[in-house]
Amino acid sequence: xxxxxxxxxxxxxxxxxxxxxxxxxxxxxxxxxxxxxxxxxxxxxxxxxxxxxxxxxxxxxxxxxxxxxxxxxxxxxxxxxxxxxxxxxxxxxxxxxxxxxxxxxxxxxxxxxxxxxxxxxxxxxxxxxxxxxxxxxxxxxxxxxxxxxxxxxxxxxxxxxxxxxxxxxxxxxxxxxxxxxxxxxxxxxxxxxxxxxxxxxxxxxxxxxxxxxxxxxxxxxxxxxxxxxxxxxxxxxxxxxxxxxxxxxxxxxxxxxxxxxxxxxxxxxxxxxxxxxxxxxxxxxxxxxxxxxxxxxxxxxxxxxxxxxxxxxxxxxxxxxxxxxxxxxxxxxxxxxxxxxxxxxxxxxxxxxxxxxxxxxxxxxxxxxxxxxxxxxxxxxxxxxxxxxxxxxxxxxxxxxxxxxxxxxxxxxxxxxxxxxxxxxxxxxxxxxxxxxxxxxxxxxxxxxxxxxxx
Amino acid sequence: xxxxxxxxxxxxxxxxxxxxxxxxxxxxxxxxxxxxxxxxxxxxxxxxxxxxxxxxxxxxxxxxxxxxxxxxxxxxxxxxxxxxxxxxxxxxxxxxxxxxxxxxxxxxxxxxxxxxxxxxxxxxxxxxxxxxxxxxxxxxxxxxxxxxxxxxxxxxxxxxxxxxxxxxxxxxxxxxxxxxxxxxxxxxxxxxxxxxxxxxxxxxxxxxxxxxxxxxxxxxxxxxxxxxxxxxxxxxxxxxxxxxxxxxxxxxxxxxxxxxxxxxxxxxxxxxxxxxxxxxxxxxxxxxxxxxxxxxxxxxxxxxxxxxxxxxxxxxxxxxxxxxxxxxxxxxxxxxxxxxxxxxxxxxxxxxxxxxxxxxxxxxxxxxxxxxxxxxxxxxxxxxxxxxxxxxxxxxxxxxxxxxxxxxxxxxxxxxxxxxxxxxxxxxxxxxxxxxxxxxxxxxxxxxxxxxxxxxxxxxxxxxxxxxxxxxxxxxxxxxx
Numbered sequence: 001x002x003x004x005x006x007x008x009x010x011x012x013x014x015x016x017x018x019x020x021x022x023x024x025x026x027x028x029x030x031x032x033x034x035x036x037x038x039x040x041x042x043x044x045x046x047x048x049x050x051x052x053x054x055x056x057x058x059x060x061x062x063x064x065x066x067x068x069x070x071x072x073x074x075x076x077x078x079x080x081x082x083x084x085x086x087x088x089x090x091x092x093x094x095x096x097x098x099x100x101x102x103x104x105x106x107x108x109x110x111x112x113x114x115x116x117x118x119x120x121x122x123x124x125x126x127x128x129x130x131x132x133x134x135x136x137x138x139x140x141x142x143x144x145x146x147x148x149x150x151x152x153x154x155x156x157x158x159x160x161x162x163x164x165x166x167x168x169x170x171x172x173x174x175x176x177x178x179x180x181x182x183x184x185x186x187x188x189x190x191x192x193x194x195x196x197x198x199x200x201x202x203x204x205x206x207x208x209x210x211x212x213x214x215x216x217x218x219x220x221x222x223x224x225x226x227x228x229x230x231x232x233x234x235x236x237x238x239x240x241x242x243x244x245x246x247x248x249x250x251x252x253x254x255x256x257x258x259x260x261x262x263x264x265x266x267x268x269x270x271x272x273x274x275x276x277x278x279x280x281x282x283x284x285x286x287x288x289x290x291x292x293x294x295x296x297x298x299x300x301x302x303x304x305x306x307x308x309x310x311x312x313x314x315x316x317x318x319x320x321x322x323x324x325x326x327x328x329x330x331x332x333x334x335x336x337x338x339x340x341x342x343x344x345x346x347x348x349x350x351x352x353x354x355x356x357x358x359x360x361x362x363x364x365x366x367x368x369x370x371x372x373x374x375x376x377x378x379x380x381x382x383x384x385x386x387x388x389x390x391x392x393x394x395x396x397x398x399x400x401x402x403x404x405x406x407x408x409x410x411x412x413x414x415x416x417x418x419x420x421x422x423x424x425x426x427x428x429x430x431x432x433x434x435x436x437x438x439x440x441x442x443x444x445x446x447x448x449x450x451x452x453x454x455x
Numbered sequence: 456x457x458x459x460x461x462x463x464x465x466x467x468x469x470x471x472x473x474x475x476x477x478x479x480x481x482x483x484x485x486x487x488x489x490x491x492x493x494x495x496x497x498x499x500x501x502x503x504x505x506x507x508x509x510x511x512x513x514x515x516x517x518x519x520x521x522x523x524x525x526x527x528x529x530x531x532x533x534x535x536x537x538x539x540x541x542x543x544x545x546x547x548x549x550x551x552x553x554x555x556x557x558x559x560x561x562x563x564x565x566x567x568x569x570x571x572x573x574x575x576x577x578x579x580x581x582x583x584x585x586x587x588x589x590x591x592x593x594x595x596x597x598x599x600x601x602x603x604x605x606x607x608x609x610x611x612x613x614x615x616x617x618x619x620x621x622x623x624x625x626x627x628x629x630x631x632x633x634x635x636x637x638x639x640x641x642x643x644x645x646x647x648x649x650x651x652x653x654x655x656x657x658x659x660x661x662x663x664x665x666x667x668x669x670x671x672x673x674x675x676x677x678x679x680x681x682x683x684x685x686x687x688x689x690x691x692x693x694x695x696x697x698x699x700x701x702x703x704x705x706x707x708x709x710x711x712x713x714x715x716x717x718x719x720x721x722x723x724x725x726x727x728x729x730x731x732x733x734x735x736x737x738x739x740x741x742x743x744x745x746x747x748x749x750x751x752x753x754x755x756x757x758x759x760x761x762x763x764x765x766x767x768x769x770x771x772x773x774x775x776x777x778x779x780x781x782x783x784x785x786x787x788x789x790x791x792x793x794x795x796x797x798x799x800x801x802x803x804x805x806x807x808x809x810x811x812x813x814x815x816x817x818x819x820x821x822x823x824x825x826x827x828x829x830x831x832x833x834x835x836x837x838x839x840x841x842x843x844x845x846x847x848x849x850x851x852x853x854x855x856x857x858x859x860x861x862x863x864x865x866x867x868x869x870x871x872x873x874x875x876x877x878x879x880x881x882x883x884x885x886x887x888x889x890x891x892x893x894x895x896x897x898x899x900x901x902x903x904x905x906x907x908x909x910x911x912x913x914x915x916x917x918x919x920x921x922x923x924x925x926x927x928x929x930x931x932x933x934x935x936x
Binding site (some may be wrong): 362364372377383450 | 486517527571668803835836848850851852853854855856857858859860861862864865866867868869870871872873874877878879880
């Protein structure tokens, strides 16, 4: 009984809050952002905060995460942090166009962006919605609010995030690095909405890092829509490194046109509850999608990677490799769906999910799915859950390598399969190093972080 | 249309060969379902009192349940009030020999190709033939009785061994397990009961044939197999149904309980009327099958060949409770025309050192949809458990669909779970290879499909394997091969 009431209350809390602030949300934002707001909110009311009865959230219980009294941040607040003191959780030897985002708001004084190629816009979404609404014509078309309550909630509350536009045939040589900081003086509910519009023939790489700067509880609900033009190359690397009280809900939607290639890589090194929703739509012939992910988690952390790849046109290719190493009481989940629609012939779709459980308390739940409605396709998926291969271990030991070292080598190799897909070399070395340190138990988080959060 | 397409079209368009309707007088109660109907069934069958409780409990729980909609199936709404829940052949004489059997009934069996007489002599198979819910013939009962094996219809079991039934009924499929199991528990009319006593290795394959005969009678079979310590039994179930235009509902429940070191092998060939080429008619098959390996080192293996039914919803499962117990699932599912199948298996590892294997082969043709859905769950206490799952799908044209929905949940570090799935069509290079060696395309496709399913067909008992191969050909190959 009480559980039922609580559940209802939980959604009600958010509905009540929306009704309270909807007028001011409307007044403060451009039309582009306001148009889908009401429908999004209705969709949220219909779906409520997902329970484990929702098939898509079967392995991730979000109810407790929505329970705390969060403060909502609906207005831009001055960032009070000395960025130098924070230390850039940076990548040595990597020169990037660097921008900060605080609590979902694009930082106004981003000085380290540097000189972007001509025509490239990296700005605040709020600002661009006023100034260049024509570039946001497709806003909200990918992130369908009827399919996912979190996307609905995000669209209803959406105010700001980053906006990236890369015009035709532009090569952005240096990667664009976006650092998302969470820092508020009390528990906070953060809504971040990003929009990326990459035109034909573009080559761009994005590195996104998530960090928390203090020990308050955070719930970050972010939605990113990405449009990749024909023949473009889009790479998106995410490093998740947040403390145990954080709930990080990321939904990324990528629409690809013909001959384009999009790659995403999520490396979850630390976080309370991480849910990564990824939806790829291969909507042009000969498009290629690569989805990679790895998670090293321990204690009571939870990582859930939820992917969908829709092969809407023939001759497309998709690859997915997800790897998890779970320690202590941590829980991991993976759900991947490959959907080949009718007549999307000559499709190649591969998916693999390998997991290592290091303790008897860690659990892994995986749900790889294939929905195939065309016949001339090659599709496969594989999933394994297990431990380090004893025979390989024996082989190493027989060559004089001590057991603990051999184990480390094996785990490193396990993760390296994902890491090696990173095309930005300094970043690859950096993540390799982090993983190595992580495995040796030296650090459980970004070691240069000024806030030595003991959590 | 290329030659190959033509052949594939021919192959996949053969009509159902087992469609006919035999005219036997049946005793049917009025359509609809309420507590009175449940009581009537109980009265008509003169069952012991505990059964009324069991049935009413199930019925009351069923009323509160909703039909599941999570499967990848398009199920037209079923009006459960427009079905008659009991149909029994009116005359039920106690036959001593086959000569006394209603000749029309024998004719039906002969058309189906059930070699009742032949099997008696040659194959050594005891057949408990069920026509429309009531068992009319049980053979070899005496031979089995000598060993202490009980193999009889469920009604007889309730009369003769009520305590045994009471002890095990609902143990692996609880009354309110799911919507269809609850419905079955409330209204099941008959089925088979099998008990293998301690230390007995059943000397012959036990088998039953199910038929759905009268129009508009749902068939609700209940099978209960109990294998006591150190026993072994191989059980066969096969079915065909006459061609009817209205959809018929079938919601069976099969329960298996294996005690210490017992082994149960359950094989099914299912070939009910799948509907015609335009998707009209056909059986709706919603079946709950579950085995519990309750004892240590026990083993349950399911082998199924699914070629019939308009809609199949079936997940034979194993609960591996005892330490060192083993579960196996081998399946070939063929869908054609407008058939839909959502089938697979569940393996729940609870005991230590438990092992399970899932081999599923799906073949889709026509405009059909064929899904594999399975769950492998390893509980934290099930240390050193092992599972291997392989799900392959073969697509024969571009209008059908093949889907895979595995769920894997692992709760300890010492267990190893592997799952792999592939989807492909018949390789042109394979056909070319056969052509090159003088085998025409027709035969080549037949060979490849049979070869593809061989891994599972090999697991069937000899007598069944032959029939299963025939069925595969009928379902897919038409004039081919």
